[in-house]
Amino acid sequence: MGGETIRKATIDLVRENNRALILRALRRGGAQSRTALGQVTGLSPAAISGITSAMLDEGVLLQADGESGTAKARGRPQVKLSLNPLRGCVVAVMIAVNRIRLKLVDYAGKECTESHVDVAALEMQRGEFIRTIGDAVFSLLDETLNAAGPLSRIEVSVQGITDGAGEKILWSPVLRAREIDLARRFSRRFGVPVSVMNDCAAMTEALQWIDPPRYRERFAAILIGYGVGMGLFLDGAPLVGLRDSAVEFGHMNHVPEGALCRCGRRGCVEAYAADYAIWRRAKGKDDQKLVAPPSAEEMALIEDRARQGNEQALAAYREAGCAIGFGLGRLFALIGPVPVAFTGSGTRTMDLLEEGLRDGFEQSLVEDLRGELVFETLGDEAALVFKGLAMGALNRLDTEDIAALQVSS
Amino acid sequence: MGGETIRKATIDLVRENNRALILRALRRGGAQSRTALGQVTGLSPAAISGITSAMLDEGVLLQADGESGTAKARGRPQVKLSLNPLRGCVVAVMIAVNRIRLKLVDYAGKECTESHVDVAALEMQRGEFIRTIGDAVFSLLDETLNAAGPLSRIEVSVQGITDGAGEKILWSPVLRAREIDLARRFSRRFGVPVSVMNDCAAMTEALQWIDPPRYRERFAAILIGYGVGMGLFLDGAPLVGLRDSAVEFGHMNHVPEGALCRCGRRGCVEAYAADYAIWRRAKGKDDQKLVAPPSAEEMALIEDRARQGNEQALAAYREAGCAIGFGLGRLFALIGPVPVAFTGSGTRTMDLLEEGLRDGFEQSLVEDLRGELVFETLGDEAALVFKGLAMGALNRLDTEDIAALQVSS
């Protein structure tokens, strides 16, 4: 309301805005006729006609010349327009512990090819690491051949902290190097825009496309597993810090002077809710001693024990849930209640966490006015992250590159 | 980046945007020549000429016909344009405990008249309360006579919770009634748009105008006194909840199962940092018992005692600061570090709070990466609130009413 930086508007801005409007309608609603686009966007038939014919010429759109979907209607049949898959493609890169996964998605949003590289990233030098990813992208492009258009964007996700501009990895628990300027290095090598984002931020972009009624203006995505991460979507965009990717829910303090966290401080949410925290609590270890990250098998053992009624294991899950619940309560105290999506390996035991979670939430909740805690648990976080990376990249491609009017034409 | 709802753009949008741009330049930079406006906005001389001549005709702008500020320059002298004070006026209403204060500000931003009504708001019925404020606005308008233009907007602030749309007071500690729909009632009586906002939200709007270099994109305003409130400015606009005014920093949990708060829950920041919390701690009272709000004299007594080295009093201030420090650390964990402005009666003892504040902040801080805690203490909160109300109202008047092109013309 107060201080958005307004910029000068020219006539071009109108066209760019309306081009983006039409692209978004097609991306969200799939192939549509010009008439349908007119209804969705509110633009006049004349405007739709002008804009789409330009985009057809540019090779951005495709006209469904063949059959008409709506047969035997009375008048002239609608001709459906769709995004041209060959207009370009984006590559989504997900950096995980010891494995880099890649997917290539065409302009229409279809996943074409994928690959992965197993690497000991924690032991790699910055240069080698960057080269490895670059080579993997190159191979994937090679493999795709002519199944998709030319590379248009690369989008990278990583667990950890990226910079606010989406250019660098500042720090990641899965990497040894710091301050890795992926964007500059890759955009030089591939000649296309490159962004880096936190994996939880990528998940929020995905949720928006997967379940728009629920995840619309404001919502949060929480990843529980090796650590605890959060992506926050606020007023139509992922919240990103001015200097870094912000949203360090896992390292928000839960209890002053509380349990020891990997980060060296005490009482972080993560020190109660991450794998290692649950494990050490269930094992009755000193919560002021750090433990090595437990394996999936070890966590399964703890889970079994809890399900068999072991008090200490149950308490570990309860306290983990409680830390998250208090954290959510504190978040809601600051930005109001928002729907939450949980993912990650830690959500396998969501039923064990839930009691503590609701308990902690209730205790830290401000007012009964504030509405209920609305959350759901989503399975495969990797699929979410990829979806978010791809849709984010395509969306930026639409608005920044394709909707934008070329200076020379 | 992801999902801003784009709307259809027409040619009118361009004009409206550029009109708003020029109005903002004049409001921020004071009277300026057309040339200067061109440099600030980036618009061509032709565009500036067209827009300003329309606004002069409409009576929005005023031309400084008399002397030229920059004498004896070589060429044709610049003619300064300014906002026409008589274009309209706004009334800012600040609802405080037992006193309602009003200021009338002309379109150019000058405070014209002010008044106040002493009322026992806590004992008033909804209808009587609304009528009392309305009458006060009426009297103020009467008193102003022709010193300002016609009433264009009313902006009301209140301590407590307003709705997200800025129409109702949902709950306030200084009022008995709930769900007071001021906007509808007043806009019917006065025939102008009316907004209601939380007092801390108003302060953020003020900070933006008072010290733009420091308070630009993101910052927080914290009011310490009878209670603890916060206004959060995020990406160019005050953060407001979807259903209510959100940002309940004072009732964000500090310690699970902690001290008893006025709100009935335990461990809220306010239960450590508000007047009554400091008082009861310094007096060695049970922190699980609520106490009546201490008077200014009683608080001064506690302050004296602390300054004389009384351990218990010092601890009260230290713990109050600590609660705020932890709260800030948690806020920063979620949205990244932002500059903070403190106001309110509680800041008289900022020196006593500061040690605990920095201590708590350090303990809850995530990384040394995250930058230092930058804050300042500002004196008179009422002045800030009024400034915020007035500038907010004028800004909305500019963008929503004056920049907007009339349908019939």
Next chain:
DNA sequence: TTTATTTATTTCACGCTCTGAAAAAAATGT
């Protein structure tokens, strides 16, 4: 098979925007 009807899309005149260049205005210097 031909004609009427219906619906989708395109075309065109119009009014609006900003821009760039040229013209006009208003001061000072010579």
Next chain:
DNA sequence: ACATTTTTTTCAGAGCGTGAAATAAATAAA
């Protein structure tokens, strides 16, 4: 009185969306 300098206005030009009319492409009816 004329040249110079700077500000402001004017005007042609290109681009945009709109609304109305024209065109296209199908089915239903004759």
